[in-house]
Amino acid sequence: MKEEFDYVVVGAGAAGSVLAHRLSEDPDTRVLVLEAGPRRIPAEVDDPAAWYRLLDGRIDWKYRSVPQPGLGGRITREPRGRAPGGSSNLYLMMHVRGHPSDYDNWAYQGASGWSYREVRPYFERLATLPAANAGQGEANPASQAFIDACAELGHDRVADFNAGDMSGAGWHHLDVADGRRRGALASYLEPALQRPNLTLRTSAHTVGLVVIGDTCVGVEYLQRPEPAGADGREVRDSHGEHPRAGMHQVYAAREVIVACGAIESPKLLMLSGIGDPDRLRPQGIGVTAALPGVGENFHNHVLTAVMAESRTPVPAPRQNLSESALFTCSGPGLPGPDLQLAFVHVPFDPAIGQEHPDTVSVLPGVVRPASRGWVRLAHADPLAKPLVNPNYLGDRSDLERLMQGVRLAREIIGTSAFSPWNKQELSPGPAVTADEDLRAFVRRTADSYHHQAGSCRMGTDDLSVVDPQLRVHGLRGLRVVDASVMPAVPSGNCHSAVLMIAERAADLITEARGVSHD
Known part of the structure; x- marks a missing residue:
């Protein structure tokens, strides 16, 4: 039938x-x-x-x-x-x-x-x-420190990413x-x-x-x-x-x-x-x-990770591991943010987490990628x-903007507001400073969003x-x-x-x- x-x-x-x-x-x-x-x-x-x-x-x-x-x-x-x-x-x-x-x-x-x-x-x-709302009740204190660190650098605090202009740091719904x-x-x-x-x-x-x-x-x-x-x-x-x-x-x-x-x-x-x-x-x-x-x-969006070992024991996760974020522009004159820096209160790399369990991660990502690919049989x-x-990273602008996101993530973890959660940078690591080395790090670690x-x-x-x-x-x-x-x-x-x-x-x-x- x-x-x-x-x-x-x-x-x-x-x-x-x-x-x-x-x-x-x-x-x-x-x-x-x-x-x-x-x-x-x-x-x-x-x-x-x-x-x-x-x-x-x-x-x-x-x-x-x-x-x-x-x-x-x-x-x-x-x-x-x-x-x-x-x-x-x-x-x-x-x-x-x-x-x-x-x-x-x-x-x-x-x-x-x-x-x-x-x-x-x-x-x-x-x-x-x-x-x-991730900021209510069960939030991880490290997530709050991330928002405070962004504000210390001059970024706006955003009450609601879904209320229009999402540029700034705040809590996710x-x-x-x-x-x-x-x-x-x-x-x-x-x-x-x-x-x-x-x-x-x-x-x-x-x-x-x-x-x-x-x-x-x-x-x-x-x-x-x-x-x-x-x-x-x-x-x-x-x-x-x-x-x-x-x-x-x-x-x-x-x-x-x-x-x-x-x-x-x-x-x-x-x-x-x-x-x-x-x-x-x-x-x-x-x-x-x-x-x-x-x-x-x-x-697809593309991201990498900047990881820091914490001076303070990181509380166990209560929600989704990633409660706060920063949306920002890579340069002036853009109609909206093209970079997202998500905060994750666990080590993004499991191998690093095995040796340094009290590790937190900032994930810079390019959220308006220029690169285009394909799906084929x-x-x-x-x-x-x-x-x-x-x-x-097929388009060089994605590579340059992701490098910029890594630099900004390092600035965030280096603030006074974030100091209780930053004992040392584990990745990329303090030896990675030159543009050439940072470019190589991004190519080596960038991944799917x-x-x-x-x-x-x-x-x-x-x-x-x-x-x-x-x-x-x-x-x-x-x-x-x-x-x-x-x-x-x-x-x-x-x-x-x-x-x-x-x-x-x-x-x-x-x-x-x-x-x-x-």
Whole structure:
């Protein structure tokens, strides 16, 4: 029998969870969500301080980059979530909108309707979700010292990074409530799963889109058995058993929505013949839609770490390990900050932490990177991981600005306000002073910020992949809704922007069938 739903959502990550929740609010709408990852969620997901133990675990795709020339040929880890909740199970829980100019820039690049004025109501919708202010009650005193140190250097104190101009030092809002992570799984997906019109299938790896003519009508997926013996809690809907193991097709009466993230979404499009013909044909893949921008414009924030051994024992973590930050500009005349210095009250490098457990870290990061890379198929096997190239420090301005961030981090830990937490600098170390040595340190240590974005960019030019309504160019019945559609990653931790995109997409989708929103 032909199985059909109104909407098929591919991916139960942050964006997919929002879509599942919003689209299933209409009891007459049947929604299927396909998730490649397992149904059981490790207990560490709920512990805000345990995020680092989830990396490279069973709910991480464990992607690796191709060798990065800007990092001396190093290969970087590129964590992405693979379970209900997706990467919102792995992220550090900072609730940061970004700067208003980020979204105005999207609009100027062809994403009309996505200016800050137009997306702000969706960010305000997120503000109703349970969350904590890191500066209230449970804050680590070292995090307060970091803010005081920034103020000593003349930076403004910011009461709320989400209130407009975010330049200065302050406390993060955290997606934490009652001491537990409140990612997309807890905030969106689980509350909706008891609705009879919402079906979640896990261990269901989508391998292709079913396209007839110029219309996407469904998907093909591989149903695998659930992993045996996995611990943690089970995410269940009201429908019970999965289909038998093997290949299946399922059809969408209205739309297929790809929400696999900035690495898997372009991979699925390319496997389905949507991409650059000159790259698809050598793989033996027929061209469904010639869109050369699929997989291009891939980028990520990039960071490194300045670590100091503390004179004072560092209290055990109570929240997410990273409660305060500084956003600042690398030079005059910029519309918003392009550097973020996050404070982490643990050693960022585990090897250093083994010998110096009372170590704190300042993480300078370039949050408006100029470097752009790509995601491409390794070959046509749908179960093979794609080639991932963030091109870290490929543009020299990113290298110079990251060096500037390291210098500023050293100034912060050298202040009087921070002196109780600074016994000695462990990394880069006092011997690293010359520009040449600092440049070598940055190339040797720079790493992923885990904010992958941009590989199915929205716009109207020849290299855009989706239009401002997130519809794939040249095809009907198909949208992409996740971080891949961002023309440029926002100036800060990007999880909140992904939720915003999905909230707005849900309105766009329902408006397309004549349902109005208050």
